[in-house]
Amino acid sequence: MAVTVLFLGPLRDLAGEPSRKVTAPLDWAGLLQAVGPEVAAQLGEERVNVACAGRVLGDKTALQAKDGDEVALLPPVSGG
Amino acid sequence: MKDVRLLHQPFLPGSLIGPFTNSNPGLGGVCTFVGEVRSGDRDDPQGPVEALELSHYEPLTLEGMQTLADAALERFDLMGLLMVHRVGVMHPGEPIVCVSAAARHRRGAIDAVDFCMDHLKCAAWFWKRERRASEKGGEWRWIEPRADDYADLERWK
Numbered sequence: 207m208a209v210t211v212l213f214l215g216p217l218r219d220l221a222g223e224p225s226r227k228v229t230a231p232l233d234w235a236g237l238l239q240a241v242g243p244e245v246a247a248q249l250g251e252e253r254v255n256v257a258c259a260g261r262v263l264g265d266k267t268a269l270q271a272k273d274g275d276e277v278a279l280l281p282p283v284s285g286g
Numbered sequence: 287m288k289d290v291r292l293l294h295q296p297f298l299p300g301s302l303i304g305p306f307t308n309s310n311p312g313l314g315g316v317c318t319f320v321g322e323v324r325s326g327d328r329d330d331p332q333g334p335v336e337a338l339e340l341s342h343y344e345p346l347t348l349e350g351m352q353t354l355a356d357a358a359l360e361r362f363d364l365m366g367l368l369m370v371h372r373v374g375v376m377h378p379g380e381p382i383v384c385v386s387a388a389a390r391h392r393r394g395a396i397d398a399v400d401f402c403m404d405h406l407k408c409a410a411w412f413w414k415r416e417r418r419a420s421e422k423g424g425e426w427r428w429i430e431p432r433a434d435d436y437a438d439l440e441r442w443k
Contacts, residue, residue: 214343215413216428260345278343284431285340285371285412286321286383286403 207273211240215281217254220244230273237269237277248281255280287366290355292348294374299384302368310366310388317395318386319403325378326418333420340373340382340412347373347411354405361401362387363394369402371412404438407431 213221238246256266257278368386389395408431
């Protein structure tokens with residue numbers, strides 16, 4: 207098992223793939239390292255959110271993903 | 287009555303509004319907004335829109351719409367609220383979103399629809415991109431909300 211990192215919206219283009227398997231456990235520093243410099247730079251922006259196991263983190267830098275968790279990287283939204 | 291749906295297939299807003307209205311007997315007014323894929327102006331230098339794609343994140347999107355609907359029902363004097371949003375690839379003229387509110391009096395219904403639309407535009411879990419005819423090879427381009435959209439959202443804070 208591992209952690210699945212999901213790239214939503216425009217982050218998928220930056221990452222070059224919709225998702226990536228990363229060794230568990232995964233914290234903020236590990237995430238920044240796993241996604242590559244371009245996506246990591248986006249993650250540093252306040253308006254990019256992170257969800258772990260279906261919940262949006264209030265403080266994304268407190269990420270603690272376990273085996274089997276899905277970590278979704280959520281760039282600014284646009285609907286309607 | 288609350289009816290919140292995320293649809294993967296084209297829909298006819300008219301076919302939803304009738305039953306929604308009928309399910310709120312005694313209402314004084316219904317306000318409905320339907321958003322459709324814009325084709326773009328003929329003289330738009332970027333070329334006309336060929337297609338629009340809305341993507342979502344299953345664990346968050348529908349639940350977020352439910353929370354938004356609850357907030358509207360709590361905030362405005364409503365009898366019922368219908369909120370429907372498409373995901374997937376759409377073409378000009380196709381409906382993307384439909385919000386309809388039923389109330390005893392018009393103000394609650396009108397404001398609730400305005401409130402829901404402002405939140406769906408830039409505070410719901412959707413990502414939107416479009417493909418225009420004249421761009422090289424019809425490339426997809428991600429769309430972010432405009433400054434006006436964020437300003438509209440601020441009105442409710």
